[in-house]
Amino acid sequence: MIEIPQTPLAQAALTYLANKQAEIDALPDYAQQVIKGKALWSNKGGANFETVKSTLTSMCVGSKRCNYCEDSAADEVEHVKPKDLYPEDTFVWGNYLYACGPCNGPKNNYFAVIDQNNRILELARKKNDPVVRPQTGNDAFINPRNENPLEYMVLDLATMYFVPFPGIGAVQKKKAEYTIEKLRLNTRDYLVKARAEAYEAYLNAMKAFVFDKSSNKTEEELENSLNKFKAKQHPTVWAEMKRQHQTINEIAALIAQAPELLDA
Secondary structure, eight states, X not given: OOOOOSSHHHHHHHHHHHHHHHHHHTOSSHXXXXXXXXXXHHTXXXXXXXXXXHHHXXXXXXXXXXXXXSSSBOOEXXXXXXXXXXXXXXXXXXXXXXXXXXXXXHHTTOOEEEOTTSOEEEXXXXXXXXXXXXXXXXXXXXXXXXXXXXXXXXXXXXXXXEEEOTTOOHHHHHHHHHHHHHTTXXXXXXXXXXXXXXXXXXXXXXXXXXXXXXXXXXXXXXXXXXXXXXXXXXXXXXXXXXHTGGGSHHHHHHHHHOGGGGGO
């Protein structure tokens, strides 16, 4: 988890978040906490919150890309656990990430838990529903702030679709399926196409690195080439290419010539 840097401005931002959250937590009634949280969030702003946003920007993949789909521009502060359901996490730093509208919009206040019978229970509160605490259970949505999505799902490099990781437990499989469905990771055609294009871009970059290595480039030049892998979009594609390299002959051959690519 990336934390806010240990600077005076950053510490002021953390204090700001803590104070806002304390105003919510001080209320004895859950419904009042929900109302207070929404009101405080709508009035957030100033230098302290700009520090929060700038730190979230540093967490983005590629060039300020969404932390969910890795494709669109990240321009919305997303509550992983919706503030309407979990007012106790409205101003909690670990509940934030930057997301794009196409991901954040459909997800919105949808959230779910997995009960003891391995059933997914949707928690989204409808307009006239009573404002009561949501049912407890295992979170059905993978939280990339404190969970590694690649421990739950795998990107099939042949289809560029995400699927549950083979052999995982029933709860973990439910989490993978729910997250893939809610974020529409496989049903947005442009995402699938973008992953395929990223695959080709990474493959070409691997070939270029192997060529540079054989051309007696300096250590500094080679290091700069490796660093470029970390700045490319769709880093999950690259992670999967490395994870699955032994099963794909072309990638395996390139890794054999330049094993340092596995550390890029």
